[in-house]
Amino acid sequence: MSAKSTSLTLIQGDITEQAVDAVVNAANSSLLGGGGVDGAIHRRGGPEILNECRSLRAAQYGRGLPTGRAVATTAGRLPARWVIHTVGPVHSDSEDRTALLASCYTQSLQVAAGLGARTVAFPAISTGVYRWPVEDAARTAVATVRAAVAASPDAFDEIRFVVFDDRAREAYEAALAAS
Template identity: 55%
Template sequence: MAIIEAALGDITTEQVDAVVNAANSSLMGGGGVDGAIHAAAGPALLEECRRLRETTHRSGLAVGDAVATGAGRLPAQWVIHTVGPNRHAGQTDPALLASCFSRSLAVASGVGARSIAFPAVSAGIYGWDAAEVARIAVAAVRSGLEAGDGPELVRFVLFSHQVLAAFQTQLDA
């Protein structure tokens, strides 16, 4: 049975097989978690994202979808990029947010990752309430793991005590 846990920390330093990047659809880096992951991973990550844009993802990555690249200088082996819905842009469908987590688990399984670290996708600049993200994320991960999709360890790595508390509440439910 898989372990699901939550911790306060910096996702770029996680000792896991895969880290999930709360990416934008361009895959070319941005702010928040996306910027931190690109900065820590170095230029190799941006180069892999450029190749994706030139080949399989010419129009970018769709909201709710996920794709894997190498991890550059990160301690992880892979970065799984997912695009969360932007509440400020009218993207309020919880199914889109849930898809970020379930698709990321499926991609992690596909590359053979046995451990994965997730940020609170869409809880930052994309305007979703942390408690709602926690509820949707934990439910999606539990569902994916019950279906046999995903790694042995899922860790939510969160940027504040408030967001950590929201996730811990859901994990304890």
């Protein structure tokens, strides 16, 4: 019997409304909320997320979560079971930080697999205030997720890319269409 393949899907919408096992948060290193996706997840998820983030800061991440790493908390009031917080890199014209961006996806999927999450929703990490060009971010995200799925084909049922606007949707459509 052949294994069911992981579905890679694209949705234009609100990541805080995704009914999945794990929602990935494009967090800042403080883990204490911020703007963009991070702020939306903390606002909609409620104080339970912030309380667990504070505990993580006190116990393990006193200096904050390093860029490219990932850690999980409850999803609070979100329609998901967990939030996986990952810190994307700030884009630089003078230094290639692509490996750090890829690590956000790889580490998040490792955390998700460890939790037993079968469905995972990702935002367009680092494309907001961290200024990563969305076309490049989409190529990196899709290539990294495809490689992770190829390495562990039975780990997930669905990995969803959730984007906010038309430009990001078009960039992810192009990345998903490319082989």
